[in-house]
Amino acid sequence: MIVNGEPRELPAGVTVTALVIDLGLPAGGRGVAVAVDGEIVPRGEWETHELDDEARVEVLTAMQGG
Amino acid sequence: MSALLSLAGRELRSRLILGTGGFPSLELLREAIEASGTELVTVALRRIDPAMRGSLVDVLEDAGVELLPNTAGCFTARDAVMTARLAREAFETDLVKLEVIGDERTLLPDAPELLVAAEELIDDGFTVLPYTNDDPILARRLEDVGCAAVMPAGSPIGSGIGIANPYNIALITEHANVPVVLDAGIGTASDAALAMELGCDAVLCASAISRAQDPPRMARAIRAAVEAGLAAREAGRIPRRRYAEASSPMHGLADLAGGPVE
Numbered sequence: 001m002i003v004n005g006e007p008r009e010l011p012a013g014v015t016v017t018a019l020v021i022d023l024g025l026p027a028g029g030r031g032v033a034v035a036v037d038g039e040i041v042p043r044g045e046w047e048t049h050e051l052d053d054e055a056r057v058e059v060l061t062a063m064q065g066g
Numbered sequence: 067m068s069a070l071l072s073l074a075g076r077e078l079r080s081r082l083i084l085g086t087g088g089f090p091s092l093e094l095l096r097e098a099i100e101a102s103g104t105e106l107v108t109v110a111l112r113r114i115d116p117a118m119r120g121s122l123v124d125v126l127e128d129a130g131v132e133l134l135p136n137t138a139g140c141f142t143a144r145d146a147v148m149t150a151r152l153a154r155e156a157f158e159t160d161l162v163k164l165e166v167i168g169d170e171r172t173l174l175p176d177a178p179e180l181l182v183a184a185e186e187l188i189d190d191g192f193t194v195l196p197y198t199n200d201d202p203i204l205a206r207r208l209e210d211v212g213c214a215a216v217m218p219a220g221s222p223i224g225s226g227i228g229i230a231n232p233y234n235i236a237l238i239t240e241h242a243n244v245p246v247v248l249d250a251g252i253g254t255a256s257d258a259a260l261a262m263e264l265g266c267d268a269v270l271c272a273s274a275i276s277r278a279q280d281p282p283r284m285a286r287a288i289r290a291a292v293e294a295g296l297a298a299r300e301a302g303r304i305p306r307r308r309y310a311e312a313s314s315p316m317h318g319l320a321d322l323a324g325g326p327v328e
Contacts, residue, residue, distance in 0.1 A: 004113040023114060031123035033111065033156035040151055058113065060152055062122045064095065065110025065138050066085035066223060066250075066272035 001055040012053050016046040023059060033060045071268055073106075073245050074161060074193045074214040076132075080105050081262070082292050083134065083247065084285070085272025088224075092120045094281050099129045102275070102285035108134045108163055111153050134195065136163040141176070143183035150187055162187060163217070163270075164196040173223045177204050181211065188212040197249050200234040202241060209244050216242060217249035217270060220261065224273040226253030229260055239265030255284075255291035262295025263303070 001008055003019065010019065016036070020029050034041045035058040041049050051057060070077040084104040089095040099107065107126060126133060135153030140146035143166060150162040166183050168176030175198055187194050188211060195215045196208050205216040218238055221227035228251060229235055239246045248261035249270040258269045269292050278284035 024116065025114065031121075031156055032114070033152040035148075035152060038148075040148075040155055042155060060111045061114045061156060062109040062126075062133070062135075063112040063115070064086040064089060064122060065112075065136055066087035066108055 001051055001053055001057060003057045004059055010051070013050045016041055016049045016051065016057075019051060019057065020046065020059065025059075025061075031061050034058065035060075071245065073247075073268065074195065076106075078105050078268075079103075080289075081268040081296065082258075082289050083108070083268060083270040084131075084275065085270060086122070086126075086276075087138075087272045088276035089281060090276075092122065092125050095122075095276070096125050096129060097282040098275055098285040099126075099131060101282040102289050104289075105131055106134050107131045108136050108270070108272070109157075110136055110138050111149055111156060132161075133157050133159060134161050134163050135159065136197075137165045137183075139167070140165060141167050141179075143179040143186065146179070146183040147186050147190075150183075150192060151190070154192070160191060160193045162192050162194055164194050174219065175199050177201070180204075181207055184208055184213055185211045195247070200231050200238065202234060202237040205238045205242060205246075209242060213244065215245040215247055215267075217247040219250040220248050220257065221251030223250045224277075225251055226274060227251050228253050228257035229264070232260065232264055235261070235266065236264045239267075252288070255287040257291075258288045259291040259295035259298070262292055263299050265299065268292070 016034050021027050025032055037056050071081050080103045082102050082104050083106045084102050085108045135157055137146040137149040140149055146166045166176050166179040167173050184194050184196050194213045196213050197217050198204055200218045208216050220229040245267035247268045247270050248266045252258055252271045252274040261269050271288055275281050275284045
């Protein structure tokens with residue numbers, strides 16, 4: 001799958017929650033938003049939303065900005 | 067003491083909104099927040115950076131300020147709406163500083179896209195604070211579609227030019243029925259004071275503070291300028307005159323024309 005524009009090796013069927021933890025983020029994902037293939041995945045669905053090999057995932061958070 | 071600022075359903079003591087962009091370190095950001103007295107700070111939404119040290123969200127939470135996510139970097143209504151929805155997910159807030167940029171060189175707003183995005187987000191339950199041009203008609207249109215404030219640019223983002231068209235800013239503040247926040251272009255404290263004297267309800271400032279040589283000290287200066295500008299406006303300035311008007315009485319002047327006493 002592609003995570004933030006970079007290929008990432010993770011078993012197919014991994015959940016969004018598992019990806020978030022794999023990225024070193026807190027499991028609760030405070031301050032984090034996730035989109036898969038251009039669609040937002042609400043935090044309540046992270047535990048159940050599975051990612052396939054072709055998934056394009058964006059994992060976003062707060063950065064300093066005007 | 068001036069009244070609280072009613073903005074987006076909140077009652078704020080501070081009329082300075084701080085942009086968090088451009089600070090050389092989180093520590094300087096923390097010090098500037100404290101010095102500014104701000105209660106509301108902007109953040110951008112970007113891909114996580116594994117190399118980043120320290121958490122911006124933690125710093126802002128410790129400072130006790132509320133987050134105002136922006137849609138900076140969006141050039142279309144579609145991208146801005148998507149970014150606002152992602153920010154709502156990430157930060158659990160309906161507030162959004164809506165930016166739809168028309169041009170990389172000036173970073174000035176794209177008016178038609180901005181209106182489309184504002185309407186769509188308001189329909190979706192957002193509280194929309196749009197970064198707009200210093201155009202009184204566009205400001206009115208944004209108010210008409212339900213924006214909670216209008217935030218006209220004084221001059222391009224990060225330019226430090228100040229308020230390029232004070233006449234237009236005054237027209238906007240005269241006619242607006244929602245708070246007007248001067249957003250973008252502030253270079254130093256006097257620009258912030260002028261914004262308040264022109265009738266703005268608040269000032270949003272990032273680069274003028276974050277890129278100053280001493281950001282916390284500039285935060286203090288701009289905070290004082292916002293307070294001074296508001297006080298001056300409420301105190302009622304004297305009219306401008308073409309010629310002088312003496313402030314000392316003209317009668318009772320000594321006759322100093324005579325020669326020495328004989």
